Amino acid sequence: MRNINFGYGISRPRAIDIDNNDLRKSNAIIAEMPELQACIGCGSCTASCTAGNLTEFNFRRLHTAVRRGEYKGAYEDINKCMLCGKCRLVCPRGINTRALIMLIKRKLGDF
Amino acid sequence: MAKRVVIVGGGPAGMQTALELKARGIEPIIVERDVELGGKVRDWHKLFPSFTPASDVLDPIIRGVKSAKIRCFLGQEVRAIAPDGVTLRSEERIHADAVVVATGFTLFDAHRKQEYGYGLYSNVITSVDLERMMNNGRVTLADGSEPRRIAILHCVGSRDEKVCQRHCSKVCCITGVKQAIELKQMFPTADVFNFYMDIRMFGAGYEELYREAQQRYNVHFVRGRISEAAQTINDRIQIKAEDTLTGRPLRMTVDMLVLLVGMNGNRDNESLAASASLNIAPNGFFEPKDSFRGAVCSQREGIFFAGAATAPKSLADTLAEASMTASTVAEYLNHKYNTR
Ligand SMILES: Cc1cc2nc3c(=O)[nH]c(=O)nc-3n(C[C@H](O)[C@H](O)[C@H](O)COP(=O)(O)OP(=O)(O)OC[C@H]3O[C@@H](n4cnc5c(N)ncnc54)[C@H](O)[C@@H]3O)c2cc1C
Ligand code: SF4
Ligand code: SF4
Ligand code: SF4
Numbered sequence: 048m049r050n051i052n053f054g055y056g057i058s059r060p061r062a063i064d065i066d067n068n069d070l071r072k073s074n075a076i077i078a079e080m081p082e083l084q085a086c087i088g089c090g091s092c093t094a095s096c097t098a099g100n101l102t103e104f105n106f107r108r109l110h111t112a113v114r115r116g117e118y119k120g121a122y123e124d125i126n127k128c129m130l131c132g133k134c135r136l137v138c139p140r141g142i143n144t145r146a147l148i149m150l151i152k153r154k155l156g157d158f
Numbered sequence: 159m160a161k162r163v164v165i166v167g168g169g170p171a172g173m174q175t176a177l178e179l180k181a182r183g184i185e186p187i188i189v190e191r192d193v194e195l196g197g198k199v200r201d202w203h204k205l206f207p208s209f210t211p212a213s214d215v216l217d218p219i220i221r222g223v224k225s226a227k228i229r230c231f232l233g234q235e236v237r238a239i240a241p242d243g244v245t246l247r248s249e250e251r252i253h254a255d256a257v258v259v260a261t262g263f264t265l266f267d268a269h270r271k272q273e274y275g276y277g278l279y280s281n282v283i284t285s286v287d288l289e290r291m292m293n294n295g296r297v298t299l300a301d302g303s304e305p306r307r308i309a310i311l312h313c314v315g316s317r318d319e320k321v322c323q324r325h326c327s328k329v330c331c332i333t334g335v336k337q338a339i340e341l342k343q344m345f346p347t348a349d350v351f352n353f354y355m356d357i358r359m360f361g362a363g364y365e366e367l368y369r370e371a372q373q374r375y376n377v378h379f380v381r382g383r384i385s386e387a388a389q390t391i392n393d394r395i396q397i398k399a400e401d402t403l404t405g406r407p408l409r410m411t412v413d414m415l416v417l418l419v420g421m422n423g424n425r426d427n428e429s430l431a432a433s434a435s436l437n438i439a440p441n442g443f444f445e446p447k448d449s450f451r452g453a454v455c456s457q458r459e460g461i462f463f464a465g466a467a468t469a470p471k472s473l474a475d476t477l478a479e480a481s482m483t484a485s486t487v488a489e490y491l492n493h494k495y496n497t498r
Contacts, residue, residue: 087317087355087356088355088402089355089382089383089400089402090381090382090383090399090400090401090402091382091383091385091399091400092400093400093402093405093407094382094383094384094385094386094398094399094400094407094408095385095386095398096407099407100407105400105405105406105407107400107402107405108405137273137320137385137386138319138320139313139317139318139319139320139355139383140319141319141320
């Protein structure tokens with residue numbers, strides 16, 4: 048049968064595919080900083096973030112994505128962080144967010 | 159001779175326990191630190207979820223205590239407890255056959271969350287201040303004018319490692335929904351925004367009230383915790399949060415910021431517990447013997463609990479538990495004195 052072009056391309060599925068995502072890095076990050084598991088997604092870190100005010104950088108979204116094994120663009124994105132530490136002052140779960148940034152950088156850097 | 163039970167605390171829990179013990183022929187004695195009976199509820203205007211005036215519930219209980227001629231030591235603080243009585247701050251001892259701890263909770267001191275500016279910015283108030291304003295018949299901004307835009311922040315002094323209060327205070331979400339509706343009733347053209355991390359609607363009718371706030375009163379719910387507040391040059395308040403559901407930082411200016419303060423364990427829980435070898439739970443409240451059949455029992459025979467002394471509780475839960483405490487104490491006394 049002839050291939051008919053309906054004008055649709057195959058785009059990458061938008062769903063977060065936990066079955067196929069490689070969770071090894073994510074697990075390694077959590078193993079080194081188990082406190083990240085306590086995040087309740089309140090967004091205080093993003094709200095207080097200096098970098099997030101000026102750029103698309105969203106720290107809560109980033110570390111949530113990394114936990115789900117969605118690493119694409121994360122390393123480049125995290126370089127927007129200025130390591131000012133404001134996020135750490137507001138986290139209600141007492142997560143050392145600044146240390147987390149360094150950890151994510153280190154783990155994703157050796158891709 | 160009637161058996162005697164000393165009840166520490168003359169809030170709703172203590173009074174209801176006393177009334178029900180008295181009805182069983184037991185002699186209750188209430189010791190209350192304040193000069194008046196009633197506990198925190200004295201300050202509440204209308205109660206969730208039914209908007210019943212708090213005085214409609216509290217006054218009949220106080221009248222009941224008076225007409226039953228229950229002995230009350232007012233303005234007296236209990237310093238130590240034991241199964242056979244209590245010691246007051248004045249060193250006077252009151253002997254008893256059992257003791258009920260109904261010492262309730264302490265409101266979180268909003269000054270401790272400096273980033274929200276309570277005590278610094280004139281239009282940052284707490285949920286308790288709002289109840290008092292409503293009781294005084296007038297809610298206004300500091301300059302006497304009407305607020306046009308109001309933000310209500312959930313979880314202030316609860317679920318927060320930074321102030322060492324990890325637990326959820328249970329009643330503030332529904333209080334926030336109730337107060338949002340009351341504000342919209344007072345100021346129908348004002349915009350009200352509730353900033354929350356999770357909405358916890360645990361009781362009968364609560365979820366329905368939440369929905370009513372959304373649908374009928376057009377209260378806006380934003381999922382994100384306010385990270386800081388700052389006063390603008392014209393006494394308004396600028397707040398910052400993340401609107402986590404769109405994943406973008408959010409800024410807005412409001413006329414009034416209401417902080418939903420949490421319920422903490424009393425500061426003297428530790429010393430009271432130590433005086434009788436009772437346990438304090440990690441959340442700072444008294445730890446009951448177990449969470450099911452022993453929820454009103456302590457680790458010590460002869461010492462019992464009622465109300466918010468063991469955990470944040472609504473008034474309805476507090477009163478129901480007080481009934482359970484009274485019957486458990488009565489059973490204990492029966493058993494103790496009939497089998498000897
Ligand atoms: C902002 C807010 C709004 C609320 N609104 C509602 C509502 O609308 N509906 C609802 O169902 N619930 C509401 N609640 C919950 C309600 O206030 C509690 O359920 C209730 O107060 C618990 O009663 P209690 O007797 O256990 O404690 P308390 O009310 O705290 O009373 C304890 C008493 O013990 C006394 N005491 C403490 N230590 C000592 C001591 N060592 N010696 C002598 N006396 C002592 C205290 O002075 C106090 O009078 C609200 C709570 C908050 C924080
Ligand atoms: S340390 Fe980085 S992520 Fe945290 S507030 Fe500063 S810039 Fe934002
Ligand atoms: S402030 Fe803490 S708890 Fe809140 S989203 Fe950021 S890391 Fe998670
Ligand atoms: S009841 Fe709601 S506002 Fe109160 S501590 Fe729990 S989640 Fe926060």
